[in-house]
Amino acid sequence: MTTSNWLLPEHLSDILPAEARRIEELRRKLLDLYRTYGFEMVAPPLIEYTDSLLAAKGLDLQLRTCKLVDQLSGRTMGLRADMTPQVTRIDAHLLNREGVTRLCYCGSVIHARPSGLLSDRELLQIGAEIYGHAGFEADLQIIQLALESLEMAGVKKPRIDLNHPNVSRVLVDSVPSLAERASEIFSLLNDKDVPSLKELLDGCQDVPQDIANALILLPSLYGSINVLDEAQERLPDLPGIRQALESLRELVGALDNACVGIDLADVRGYDYHSGVSFAIFAPGWHDAIVRGGRYDNVGKVFGRARPATGFSLDLRKVSAGLSPAQPSRAIKAPWGLDVNLVDRIRELRNQGHVVVQIFPNSTQSIDEFIFESELVYSEGDWVLESIQ
16 A cells, blocks of 8 residues: 655644744744743753653653654653643753743644644644742733733633632542542543543442532533632532632632633643643634643652743644634735845835745746735836736
C-alpha cells in the first residue's frame, strides 16, 4: 500500500497564508499586552530530558508526551506537550528570585495523541504565569488577563466556569479506599458519569453515606453562582470544603461584570491544581479555549516550592473558531530598477503598506492580498492610482 508523500499524520495540519498571518499578528498583540502588565517573556527549548519535562505533572502529561533518545547522552528526551512545567522550572531553578515574578511565553507543543476527536496534536501555546503571591489578587489578575486576551482576539461572549479541586479532593481523601482510586473517581467526575460513579462507590469499603452522597451530587453542582449556596447547604461541613467555597465566593465577587459560572465536577488537573481553577468557553468552540488556575508548590520538584497561578490557550484553536481570516490590502507595482520607482516603493513600505512587484512576463497568484491600488508612471513621477 502506497501513501501520497504530501499527506500529514492524523490530527496535524498546515496553516495557510491568511490564517497564518492572523495567528502571528495575534501572537504579537498578546505578548505586547502581557508586557504592559509587567510579564517578562521566556523561551524554553522544544525538547528536554523527560526527568525534568514530566517532573511536575501526572499521568495525563506522560501519555501526551512524544519521547525519543538523545543521541549524545543516551537519555530519554521528550517533545514538550505543555510549557507550564518548563516555565515553572525557569522560575524555581534559573531565576530563583524573591517576591513576585510574572512570566509569559509562546511556542509550539506536540501531543502524542489528540485530547479529543476534533483536537489537533500541534498547538501554538501562549500563556502567562504569576509566581510568589498566594493571595486571590494573583488569581484575579490571571483571569482578567485571560479575558482580555480573548477580547483582543475577537472572541465574543466568553463564559468562565470556576472550580476548586479541594471540594472533591477533601471528599476523596477522607476515605482510604476512595483515595486509592482517586484517578478513576476524578475521571468519572469530569465526564459527569453518575451511574459509573455510583457503581465505583458501591464497590468501595466503609464509605460513609454522606461522603458517597456528596460525590454523586458534585456533577449536578454546575451552573450559575447560586451553585455555591447549594454546595454550602448540601455538602459536608468540612474545613477544606468550607475554605474552597469561600475562595470561590471571593473571586466571584470580584468578577461581577463577567459571565461567571461554577462547575464543581470539572477536576481536570486534579493532580497538580492546588486552588481555584477555571475554564473559559465561548460560542463557536466545542471545548474550553482557555484553562488555568493555581498550582502552588509544583516548583518543589525543581528545588523551590512557592505559590503559582496562570493560564494558557492555543492560538491555532482560537483562530480556527473565528470567522475566516480576510485578505489584506496591497499595492501592485511593476518590476524595475528605476531609482525613482525603487525609492517610491521603499517609502510606501516604510509607511507600512504592502507593495508587491510583478515580475516581467509572469502572472501573480496571491490569496493573501487584495490589490486596491497600483503604482503607475504618470507625468514624470510614480503615483498611486485606484484599481477599478
